[in-house]
Amino acid sequence: MGFRRSSEKYHLYDHCACDIVNADLEKLSSFDFSLTGIVWRAMKLEEFQAKKLFRKYGIPVPDGIMVTTAEEARSAAEKIGCPVVIKAQVQAGGRGKAGGVKVAGTPAEAYIAANSILGMDIKGFKVERLLVDPAVSIAGEYYVGITIDRSKKLPVIMVSASGGMDIEKVAAETPEKIFFKEINPERGLRSFEAKRLAFRLFQSKKQALSAASIMVQLWECIHGSDASLAEINPLAELKDGSIVALDAKIVLDDSALFRHPVEEGQWLPSPSEEKEYNAKKHGLSYVQLEGEIGCMVNGAGLAMATMDVIKHLGGTPANFLDIGGSSSPEKVIHAMELLVSDSNVKAVFINVFGGITRCDDVARGLVAALKEIQTDLPLVVRLTGTNEEEGIRILSEYGITALKNMTEGAREAIRLARKEGGSR
Ligand code: GDP
Ligand code: MN
Numbered sequence: 001m002g003f004r005r006s007s008e009k010y011h012l013y014d015h016c017a018c019d020i021v022n023a024d025l026e027k028l029s030s031f032d033f034s035l036t037g038i039v040w041r042a043m044k045l046e047e048f049q050a051k052k053l054f055r056k057y058g059i060p061v062p063d064g065i066m067v068t069t070a071e072e073a074r075s076a077a078e079k080i081g082c083p084v085v086i087k088a089q090v091q092a093g094g095r096g097k098a099g100g101v102k103v104a105g106t107p108a109e110a111y112i113a114a115n116s117i118l119g120m121d122i123k124g125f126k127v128e129r130l131l132v133d134p135a136v137s138i139a140g141e142y143y144v145g146i147t148i149d150r151s152k153k154l155p156v157i158m159v160s161a162s163g164g165m166d167i168e169k170v171a172a173e174t175p176e177k178i179f180f181k182e183i184n185p186e187r188g189l190r191s192f193e194a195k196r197l198a199f200r201l202f203q204s205k206k207q208a209l210s211a212a213s214i215m216v217q218l219w220e221c222i223h224g225s226d227a228s229l230a231e232i233n234p235l236a237e238l239k240d241g242s243i244v245a246l247d248a249k250i251v252l253d254d255s256a257l258f259r260h261p262v263e264e265g266q267w268l269p270s271p272s273e274e275k276e277y278n279a280k281k282h283g284l285s286y287v288q289l290e291g292e293i294g295c296m297v298n299g300a301g302l303a304m305a306t307m308d309v310i311k312h313l314g315g316t317p318a319n320f321l322d323i324g325g326s327s328s329p330e331k332v333i334h335a336m337e338l339l340v341s342d343s344n345v346k347a348v349f350i351n352v353f354g355g356i357t358r359c360d361d362v363a364r365g366l367v368a369a370l371k372e373i374q375t376d377l378p379l380v381v382r383l384t385g386t387n388e389e390e391g392i393r394i395l396s397e398y399g400i401t402a403l404k405n406m407t408e409g410a411r412e413a414i415r416l417a418r419k420e421g422g423s424r
Contacts, residue, residue: 043252044091046270048131050230050248057221059214059232060244064133073114076132077107083135086113089270090125093233093249096165098122103135128270136244141234142201143167144215146183146222148229155183155222157215161201163234189219202237210243211235226256275338282334283324291316292346292417293410294339294377296332298323298357306351309407315414318345324357332365333372340375346417347378351406354385363391367398378416382409 045053048066055061065076066089077084088100095101100122104110110132120127143163149156160178162170170177179200183189191212198212214235222230229251236246252260269277279286285300293315297303300322307317319342323335339348352362362383370379383391383402392402403409 043254043257045248045250045252046089046091046129047087047248048089048129050250051131051245053221053225053250054217054232054245054248057217057224059217059221060242061248062133062136062244062246064131067114067130067132068118068128070111070114070118073130073132074107074111077104077110080132080134082106082110084110085133085135086110086117087131087133088117088120088122088127089129089131090122090127092123092125094165095122100127133246136236136246137239138234138236138246139239139241140237141246142211142237143170143178143231143233144211144218144235145229145231145233146189146218147231149182152182155185155219157181157183157189157197157219159197159201159215167233183219185223188223189216191216194219204241207237207241207243214243214245221250225250226253226259227251228253275341279321279334279338283331284335284338285320285322285324286338287320288342289317289319290344291318292344293413294318294321294342294345294348296321296323296335296339296348296350298352298362299355302351302353306349306406306410309410310349310414313407313410313414315410315417318342328361329365329368332362333369336366336369336373336375340373340377345377347380347413349409349413350379350381350383351409352381352383352385354383354388354391357385358387359383359385359391360387360394361391363394363402366400367394370398378413378419380409380413380416382406 048064051061051064063080065080067073067076073086083103083105086102086104088095088098090100098120100117100120102113102117104113114130117130118127141164143158143160145158146155147158148154158178158180160167160170162174162177179197181193181197194212194215195208197215198208202208202211214232218230218232221227227250229249231249232245232247233249234246236244238244275288276286291310293310295303295306295310295317297306303320303322307320310317319339321335321338323331339345350366352359354362366381379400381395381400381402382404383395384404395402403412
């Protein structure tokens with residue numbers, strides 16, 4: 001496979017997203033991802049969204065405000081009351097170590113901290129949002145996480161008294177400090193099981209009982225939201241003795257997203273995800289890449305093959321775009337809009353193999369799209385399969401010549417992109 005995502009946004013084993021197995025994730029994200037890597041997307045919530053879900057299930061979390069500018073961070077700090085903690089919101093852990101978590105003593109300091117964190121690159125994610133939380137005095141940091149153990153085919157809860165930013169080291173060097181308990185998914189995590197675990201972390205009965213109820217709530221949260229990971233690190237013991245979740249990590253299961261509408265506030269695309277998200281709403285699978293040939297293809301497999309052929313012939317694909325099985329004209333219009341809006345695109349290669357998708361439908365959609373969208377981008381169409389004669393006729397009436405061979409089409413698109421290079 002010829003393309004890679006440098007970030008950990010697309011990966012096969014979403015349970016590896018948890019802090020404890022982060023090392024595995026690093027290895028995974030250096031692979032070239034295959035088809036599956038795109039189709040099964042792990043929906044990692046940012047902390048502020050995960051905390052919203054935690055709140056819904058009764059887990060105590062600080063009452064913070066999500067902001068997108070330094071000015072907003074300053075007014076949030078005024079509203080909350082200082083000190084506050086300013087936290088980068090990205091779909092990755094290790095923000096503390098990367099300098100993405102800063103305590104501010106005054107609103108002016110909050111402004112400065114926000115300014116320095118916004119735009120930061122943390123593990124390939126650009127910081128576009130911040131969470132401003134009331135800062136607290138921490139007496140101890142604990143770890144509680146629930147994920148799916150795929151070898152046992154059961155949920156498992158992991159707890160440790162050595163939580164905080166070095167949990168990966170604890171997992172690697174002193175694994176005996178982490179306690180595991182499998183959860184019977186039908187009965188759920190039972191209160192006595194949670195208490196047994198909590199008493200291994202806390203001496204005080206009051207604290208152990210409140211940690212135990214948080215564990216049960218965390219189970220209800222992962223179960224109720226169809227998540228594959230729910231993690232609190234640190235679960236903090238404050239100077240006043242109370243126990244709160246200072247960090248929140250949730251990975252939702254992509255396949256179950258339809259059961260959890262975005263309107264519930266569970267997942268909000270960040271500005272850079274907006275494009276892929278809107279594409280999805282129009283029934284298109286779109287992944288932006290950095291090349292110069294905009295691709296529009298029917299079927300994920302053919303879309304991958306198209307990108308491979310372009311790369312093989314020395315070109316670079318600008319995107320993965322699968323317009324899906326039955327291609328209505330509206331879909332083709334949206335797809336064309338996506339390609340045209342990418343300023344890196346120097347030529348468009350439309351590769352359609354008509355099976356269920358009918359070539360005449362695609363041709364009509366394309367003509368409608370070109371009437372609506374004014375563009376001088378060179379266009380290469382490869383059209384073959386069901387109703388191809390009709391499709392080719394419709395296109396030629398509009399002055400477009402369709403090729404029948406994919407390699408030829410890719411070569412032509414690359415040639416035109418080179419020729420047009422810089423004209424845009
Ligand atoms: P992560 O590094 O991405 O996991 O981000 P966390 O949310 O876990 O924050 C990293 C560290 O920042 C935590 O382990 C805490 O030690 C510290 N931290 C977070 N919130 C607060 C706070 O309100 N007060 C103080 N003093 N430290 C905090
Ligand atoms: Mn953390």
